[in-house]
Amino acid sequence: MQKNKAWIAAMAGIAVIVIIALVVTMSEKQTSVLTIGVTLPLSGDAAAYGKEALNGLNLAADEINARGGMGGKPIRLAVQDDQGSPKDGVSALQKLIFTNPGMQVVIGGGFSQIAAAQIPVCERNGIVLFSPFASNPDLAKPDDCFFRNWPSDTAEGKEMAEYAYQTPNLRRVAILSSNSDYGVGLRKVFEREFKAVGGTIPVVLEFAEGDSDFRPQLTRIKDEGADSIYMIGWYKEFARILRQARELAVDVQFLSCVTFNKPELLELAGEAAEGVIFSQPAYSAEREEPVVQSFVQAYEGRFGAKPGTYAAQAYDALNLISEAASQGLDADDIKRALYQIKDYPGVTGSTTFDSNGDVEKPVEFMAVRNGRYVYMN
Numbered sequence: 001m002q003k004n005k006a007w008i009a010a011m012a013g014i015a016v017i018v019i020i021a022l023v024v025t026m027s028e029k030q031t032s033v034l035t036i037g038v039t040l041p042l043s044g045d046a047a048a049y050g051k052e053a054l055n056g057l058n059l060a061a062d063e064i065n066a067r068g069g070m071g072g073k074p075i076r077l078a079v080q081d082d083q084g085s086p087k088d089g090v091s092a093l094q095k096l097i098f099t100n101p102g103m104q105v106v107i108g109g110g111f112s113q114i115a116a117a118q119i120p121v122c123e124r125n126g127i128v129l130f131s132p133f134a135s136n137p138d139l140a141k142p143d144d145c146f147f148r149n150w151p152s153d154t155a156e157g158k159e160m161a162e163y164a165y166q167t168p169n170l171r172r173v174a175i176l177s178s179n180s181d182y183g184v185g186l187r188k189v190f191e192r193e194f195k196a197v198g199g200t201i202p203v204v205l206e207f208a209e210g211d212s213d214f215r216p217q218l219t220r221i222k223d224e225g226a227d228s229i230y231m232i233g234w235y236k237e238f239a240r241i242l243r244q245a246r247e248l249a250v251d252v253q254f255l256s257c258v259t260f261n262k263p264e265l266l267e268l269a270g271e272a273a274e275g276v277i278f279s280q281p282a283y284s285a286e287r288e289e290p291v292v293q294s295f296v297q298a299y300e301g302r303f304g305a306k307p308g309t310y311a312a313q314a315y316d317a318l319n320l321i322s323e324a325a326s327q328g329l330d331a332d333d334i335k336r337a338l339y340q341i342k343d344y345p346g347v348t349g350s351t352t353f354d355s356n357g358d359v360e361k362p363v364e365f366m367a368v369r370n371g372r373y374v375y376m377n
Helices: 002-032 047-066 088-099 112-125 153-166 183-196 215-224 235-247 263-273 290-305 309-325 332-341
Strands: 034-040 073-082 105-107 128-131 146-148 173-178 204-207 226-231 253-256 276-280 343-345 349-351 363-369 374-375
Touching: 002 253, 034 047, 034 088, 034 309, 047 073, 047 290, 073 088, 073 343, 088 112, 105 309, 112 128, 112 146, 112 183, 128 309, 153 183, 153 226, 153 276, 153 363, 173 183, 173 215, 183 204, 183 226, 204 215, 215 235, 226 235, 226 374, 235 253, 235 263, 276 309, 309 332, 309 343
Parallel strands: 034 073, 034 105, 105 128, 128 146, 173 204, 173 226, 226 253, 253 276
Antiparallel strands: 276 363, 343 349, 363 374
16 A cells, blocks of 8 residues: 555655646747747638738748747747638647747737637737727727738728729729628728719628539629629639620620739639729739739748738838837837837838727739739729
């Protein structure tokens, strides 16, 4: 009996030593390496956007480490798949927090509905949430944990409304939008601003992500006598809408938003995409600025393709965090430093944050001509 007690005590002592060793090892690892959390849609319908963004983040992380890291510490990206849904976005975030104690920043909330679900979790845990492409205007609030380097829908919707009225001289624009936070936020801005300049919105119709039959909506729009359709949502749905519109002889001008800029869409839609006009933040892989061309060459060399808007936005996001981290590595330090950033020369243009953690950036217009994306200006 005494031997058994002695054996149990010895094993308990060994277990304590092992646990202490693991804690010390984890602590040393955490102090020597700075972890940046990442949640992006890496599976599901939005995976193309998330994978492109992750490429931009990985490139930025390697370059930051080559320059000496953030605040003298090498960084590593801890990545979780949010699957493009708010529920999974929260689960991904919570897993990051649990497995990376002391983490101060997460690049996440890639889409507006996911950001809206993640912001309260980050607030409770004192973590900065930085989104490279969430755009719903309602997300912006002063002195909270949330920042983004993607322009708010307020800017994109207003500029598209004015452009549609003045340049193609459209007067009756029907709206066909996703029922997501992104779709609802952008369509409300466009509807308000297009009416303000004198235009008419004959009908506003919705669809859900993954829908495949848009014939009822397109037939309704045709019956209403719209001269154009403003599509808001995701590229796979856009391709189906355009093909079905051609089948139904819905011969109107199509307008869209930044999510239209995916080469895969041109393959899926074929000739039905010809002539679509869409807006996006001012970034182009063709720009001649040295900072842009340096990024493009590095990206092409590593991934074998030109970087799109989502890669560029994510690349800038991590570099902006690195810029802020030079003032301190705690979340509060990074937050204060982000508010102070003025005219940061990123690949997506000059970045300045306002009191809501929003950026002001110009919007540009592109169209599909001869099966290629071209600039309108």
